[in-house]
Amino acid sequence: MNATTDLGDRRQHAGQDGTAVSTPSLNGAEVLLRVLQEQEVEVVFGYPGGAVLPIYDALFKQNSIRHILVRHEQAAVHAAEGYARSTGKTGVVLVTSGPGATNAVTGLVDALMDSIPLVCLTGQVPTHMIGNDAFQEADTTGITRPATKHNYLVKRAGDLARTVHEAFYVARSGRPGPVVVDLPKDIMVGPASYTVASTAPHRSYRPITEPRIEAIRQAVALIKRAKRPLFYTGGGVINAGPAASEALGRLVRLTGYPCTSTLMGLGAYPTTDPQFLGMLGMHGTFEANLATHGCDVLINLGARFDDRVTGRLDAFSPGSAKIHVDIDPSSINKIVPVDVAVVGDAGRAIEMMIEAWHEDRAEPDREALATWWRQIEAWRGIDSLRYSQDPSPSAIIKPQHAVKRLYELARETGRDSFVTTEVGQHQMWAAQYYAFEKPNRWMTSGGLGTMGYGLPAAVGVQVGHPEALVIDIAGEASTLMNIQELGTICQYRLPVKLFILNNRYMGMVRQWQELLHGSRYSESYSEALPDFVKLAESFHGTGMRATCLGELDDTIRAMLAHDGPVIADICVDEAENCFPMIPSGAAHNEMILGPDQNEQAARITVEGMMLV
């Protein structure tokens, strides 16, 4: 390391933003922690190792930043995601070099796909050893380049503070995402200078947040003249902060138009409101999907036309003029060509649309709207989420019913509740049967679909909201993917509730095998499951089990009343399928409904089988 350079840096003095502050006694690790403090970081999720020992030493010597020791680095990232999504802050992760960094990769891609702001600090071998295949060396910036929004390798102590400040800015601004900062050990040990966060614009990175007024007016002109309009809202509204959700509520009520949401957007508009049609897409409601198919103006606010939403592209919302509000210009016309593109923050765009609505002097076509709503009510009348639960106490529990009762009983407690999920059928049932009145209460892995997300995410949510009710609605298979986090939950006395819809199958896989592969259940049975009650106890928690309907409510009540961590093993119908379902490669009007609704056979094409 070039000591003279660092001395040179240290001789600089505090001044305007971005200049060095004279801090002769700090080493790199201490400078790093000062940056985190300035960035108002309250908690870091991490796991130690050789390359980050100096950082752990600096953590040991201070109290302002809390460290949560996870049991696996992937879980550190998911915990930070849960924390970020539920608090609106940037999640922070600290892992060691080599295996620490590679273990974090799944979490990083998960955060990238779902636009979650994270800063992940990775240890690295000393600068002079980089490239030597040194012990626990991995090309972390190389590996994580396509897994992050951006990444950095800090090669000079003088760049450390500026780089970490910049990482926070990049992670949270524009379309949020994960940012890795790779920190060689010598930089952490050696002297470094502190610089405060710069307020000058970034040299090259300038996200657009303010929408163009012309685009807004054009959009509103279309919206106001619509005969069959539909709001299609997504995770971008959640990213835009609670004020954006509040504005969305005003816009939807002002227009009187129907509103649907993606999986990632749930909670931005209250899901119990009559203007809300339920989720759209592969497992969306009949009314949401047919409205998407039949609308004449589709207003996409912060959603990205994901394939789980569009189904067969050439049949997606075929007759509509499309408006797309997105902060990322590369989302526009990526999959579905649109008529009006509004680049900018969803919250700002919605506020401007409300103003433009008042300015535009056209009168909405109330008659056409009434007809449209009558059509929607007819679709709603199908009651596509109906399921039949045998009411006898000895009856087998339907998973849908378990989620419905969980929601109702949790609501009775009057507590603010946050739900995370794993991936599979239970995730879809959670989306369908749990209601969300507010944003940031629903944490799920949508884009990557990472089994094992929910339990560590619940850790992060509970750390961010110590008083709240935090429930991971889980499948038994997914749960085992990060089950070690029961250790973290125990250590920090986090009263997380792990609510397992135990169908003894990788149910989502089993469902596809039933529908697409002739009921050949290849490797999808959850063999050799642990006894989840004893498992809870061995991690110093409380285990409970419900095996029949008669035990369901009492189990849920006991779980909610307990002030510590609980695993509730809810034994549910093994054969239940998740409906409605638009098979891959089918159009929205080719939805399969459940056995209780009118049988509607969809052609499951060979082409559809090749899709995932």
Next chain:
Amino acid sequence: MASTDETEITAVISVLVENEAGALARVIGLFSGRGYNIESLTVAPVEDGRNRSRINIVTSGTPMIIEQIKALLDRLVPVHRVADLTKDGPHVAREMALIKVVSTGELRSEALRIADAFRARPVDTTTGSFVFELTGATDKLDAFIELMRPLGLVEISRTGIAAIARGPHTI
């Protein structure tokens, strides 16, 4: 409404990037990770102090894909500017090639005659070989190379294009 035209077009895109480690890898990774074509790529620092480099990329795809590529390039953190030279107006694009021809007798003199017609300069000469240097538009280089094939062409080294918009405006 955005173009849904399925015909493939070729585009010359210039990108001004911060000259930092990994910047080129990000650009290339964007293409390889998403299955887009790179037909040629050139990169060199273009500013005093060498803090910015210019990357010129020739790529092809449907108009929607070209727009997507530009948007994806533009959102990379170290990217300052992205210009679509093909779309934004007339531009000049030039590349340089070094072409080795090994032949004697009539073939050798024919090679020299054609090189002269193309204003290709011999930059290395032995009794049995030439290395010609030729600068020009890509199709001119292609044409020259085709003519050299029967005359003893053995090796080609091409730079890929450097391109710039015509007229007073800048990237």
